[in-house]
Amino acid sequence: MILYTLHNNGYIDFSEKVKLFPKEKFNMYVNFTNRCNCNCTFCLRHLKNDHKLWLKDGEPSLEEIKQAFLNAPMENVADIVICGFGEPTMRLDDLVKLLTFIHQTYPKFKVRMNTNGLSDLEYGKKTAMLFKGLLNTISISLNESTSEKYLEVTRSRFGIKSYKAMLDFAVDCKNYIPNVVVTIVDIIGEDEINACKKVCEEYSLNLRIRRYEAN
Numbered sequence: 570m571i572l573y574t575l576h577n578n579g580y581i582d583f584s585e586k587v588k589l590f591p592k593e594k595f596n597m598y599v600n601f602t603n604r605c606n607c608n609c610t611f612c613l614r615h616l617k618n619d620h621k622l623w624l625k626d627g628e629p630s631l632e633e634i635k636q637a638f639l640n641a642p643m644e645n646v647a648d649i650v651i652c653g654f655g656e657p658t659m660r661l662d663d664l665v666k667l668l669t670f671i672h673q674t675y676p677k678f679k680v681r682m683n684t685n686g687l688s689d690l691e692y693g694k695k696t697a698m699l700f701k702g703l704l705n706t707i708s709i710s711l712n713e714s715t716s717e718k719y720l721e722v723t724r725s726r727f728g729i730k731s732y733k734a735m736l737d738f739a740v741d742c743k744n745y746i747p748n749v750v751v752t753i754v755d756i757i758g759e760d761e762i763n764a765c766k767k768v769c770e771e772y773s774l775n776l777r778i779r780r781y782e783a784n
């Protein structure tokens with residue numbers, strides 16, 4: 570499922586015209602890679618083939634993703650959310666081309682991307698500027714308050730330097746993207762939430778505390 574929305578705790582495939590409630594609008598999620606440079610303890614990718622968002626036929630090509638957009642019921646779309654059932658920046662070139670296509674074809678839609686914020690490490694260069702003018706919001710997973718705790722949870726392939734690199738990326742994003750938020754889930758405990766708030770103050774980042782959802 571490349572394009573989908575969530576409804577009544579289930580997924581609705583938006584990669585084709587679906588008959589929906591004509592006046593209702595839904596966020597449309599874009600799922601175009603299952604790869605990631607982390608291996609988070611809580612990641613739903615561990616379910617693989619048992620999950621509806623696992624791309625059983627492999628990653629769709631850029632052309633296939635564009636076609637899915639052209640087939641989608643855009644009249645039912647509120648915001649576009651690039652998320653992947655994986656890390657979208659694993660396909661950085663295609664991601665930027667896709668965002669450019671969305672910007673040119675659907676200029677009125679707001680576009681958000683959810684990311685682990687490790688693209689600078691993945692590509693060995695600054696990457697935030699690639700999103701200039703293409704994203705309204707970037708949502709970056711902060712997860713924890715220290716490098717050690719972050720690594721324990723994310724099991725990032727880049728090791729202990731990952732946390733600082735993610736924070737530096739988030740700060741850099743503020744130069745190019747109007748709304749930058751970092752996120753944690755509400756089940757990490759009050760002390761850890763307060764410690765994350767301190768990190769965000771130090772880096773002048775907006776923190777969003779998300780409700781934990783197991784699926």
Ligand code: SF4
Nearest residue numbers: 605607608609612655
């Ligand atoms: S960063 Fe996201 S996609 Fe990657 S392992 Fe963690 S939860 Fe899964």
